[in-house]
Amino acid sequence: MEAFNQSAVTEFVLLGLSAHPKLEKTFFVLILSMYLVILLGNGVLILVTILDSRLHTPMYFFLGNLSFLDICYTTSSVPLVLDGFLTPRKTISFSACTGQMFLSFAMGATECVLLGMMAFDRYVAICNPLRYPVVMSKAAYVPMAASSWVAGGANSLVQISLAVQLPFCGDNVINHFTCEILAVLKLACADISMNVISMGVANVIFLGVPVLFIFVSYIFILTTILKIPSAEGRRKAFSTCSAHLTVVVIFYGTILFMYAKPKSKDPLGADKQDVSDKLISLFYGVVTPMLNPIIYSLRNKDVKTAVKTLVNQKCFAQ
Numbered sequence: 001m002e003a004f005n006q007s008a009v010t011e012f013v014l015l016g017l018s019a020h021p022k023l024e025k026t027f028f029v030l031i032l033s034m035y036l037v038i039l040l041g042n043g044v045l046i047l048v049t050i051l052d053s054r055l056h057t058p059m060y061f062f063l064g065n066l067s068f069l070d071i072c073y074t075t076s077s078v079p080l081v082l083d084g085f086l087t088p089r090k091t092i093s094f095s096a097c098t099g100q101m102f103l104s105f106a107m108g109a110t111e112c113v114l115l116g117m118m119a120f121d122r123y124v125a126i127c128n129p130l131r132y133p134v135v136m137s138k139a140a141y142v143p144m145a146a147s148s149w150v151a152g153g154a155n156s157l158v159q160i161s162l163a164v165q166l167p168f169c170g171d172n173v174i175n176h177f178t179c180e181i182l183a184v185l186k187l188a189c190a191d192i193s194m195n196v197i198s199m200g201v202a203n204v205i206f207l208g209v210p211v212l213f214i215f216v217s218y219i220f221i222l223t224t225i226l227k228i229p230s231a232e233g234r235r236k237a238f239s240t241c242s243a244h245l246t247v248v249v250i251f252y253g254t255i256l257f258m259y260a261k262p263k264s265k266d267p268l269g270a271d272k273q274d275v276s277d278k279l280i281s282l283f284y285g286v287v288t289p290m291l292n293p294i295i296y297s298l299r300n301k302d303v304k305t306a307v308k309t310l311v312n313q314k315c316f317a318q
Contacts, residue, residue, distance in 0.1 A: 009168040012097050012184075014090040015175045016081070028085035034286050035078045041293030042067035048306040055306055058141040059125070059240075062118045063296060063303075065145045066247075069114065070289035073107035076100055077178045077285055084177060097179035102160045104285070105181060109206045110152025115248055116210035117144045122241040123217040127224045155202050162195050177282060211252055218245065243296045251288055 017024050049055045049064035080100060084090040092100070124135050163181060169189035176183040181199075185192050221241060228234045296303050 009094060009170065009172045011091050011093050011172065012179065012187075013173045014080075014084050014092060014177065014179075015173055016084045016090055016177045018090070024085040028082060031078060031085075031282075031286060032082055034290050035074060035082070038074050038078075038286070038289045038293075039071060041290065041297070042071050044307060045293045045296065045303070048303065052306040052309065055302060058121050058136040059118070060302075061141055062114060062121060062145060065148070066111065066114055066118070067293060069107055069111055070292055073104060073111070074286060074289050076103035076107065081177045081282075092179065097174075097184070098160060098164055100179045101163070101181050101184065102156050104178070105159055106152045106156035108152070109155045109202070110148050111251065112206045112210050113148040113151050114145065115244070115251065116213045117141075117148055118244050119214040119217040119248070120144075122244060123221055125240065126221050126237055152206075155206060159195075159198060159202060162198055166190050166192065166195070178285075207252070214248055214252075239301070243300050246295050247292055250291060254288060 017027060045067040046064050049060045049067075077100060080092065121136055121141070125132050128135065159181065163184060166185070166188040167190050168187055171187050171189075174180075174183045174187065185195055218241075225234050225237045228237060297307060
């Protein structure tokens with residue numbers, strides 16, 4: 001009964017940048033601008049991968065999934081962040097906080113797996129080009145993408161289920177822009193060792209394994225590229241995977257820094273560390289999805305051609 005009474009928290013207060021009110025309007029404009037770029041950039045990528053028959057390949061199918069995933073991920077958190085910048089008292093109900101945690105955690109885990117699938121696609125295309133149509137047939141790449149979504153959702157369900165079972169003893173102020181799971185765990189008034197262990201295992205599966213898989217894949221890819229006799233051939237082969245490699249470095253570089261070592265609650269805390277964690281999370285949650293379509297548009301000739309064709313068609317139609 002005591003544990004039940006301690007779990008009476010019905011809403012959370014999001015601290016955000018409350019300590020720096022003068023910055024809130026500036027960050028509102030900045031984040032809103034980035035969010036619009038995310039919606040536009042990723043939306044255009046989804047459109048061209050659907051409408052342009054030349055992009056009906058496994059690589060661009062995965063890219064379309066990545067763009068849709070980035071839209072879903074940012075939409076699960078950015079509107080909440082923007083509302084917080086405009087609202088004096090930034091509150092969110094317990095159930096809404098749980099839902100937001102589930103969606104953001106699921107999208108992050110899904111992207112980890114999806115980037116690994118994309119690395120495998122590039123490995124087969126460059127190292128085994130003759131077998132590519134057979135290995136990466138539609139019967140293979142569609143289930144691969146679907147399994148990424150299922151795995152991410154299942155992992156999120158496990159982590160969030162463990163988190164909501166914890167008792168919260170009245171301290172309901174989340175020192176973050178959103179219901180970020182590590183910030184929420186700090187509010188629990190019970191042992192969170194099980195959560196830490198569970199997140200550690202998830203980190204190995206969804207961070208360590210994909211990173212290792214991508215690393216090994218690119219060793220084989222680079223070895224194969226270096227064996228190509230002509231410089232033009234090497235450049236052309238590398239250009240087919242340079243955009244994916246750039247996205248991988250940005251994505252995993254940020255998320256590994258955030259989640260590689262799950263943190264237990266720290267009652268004393270450190271203001272500078274908290275601000276740093278929030279800014280890193282903001283970078284991961286907004287800047288990375290914004291950069292993905294830009295990187296693929298600038299570094300991929302097929303995408304650039306498809307976008308120009310789509311724009312020209314719209315212009316002539318008008």
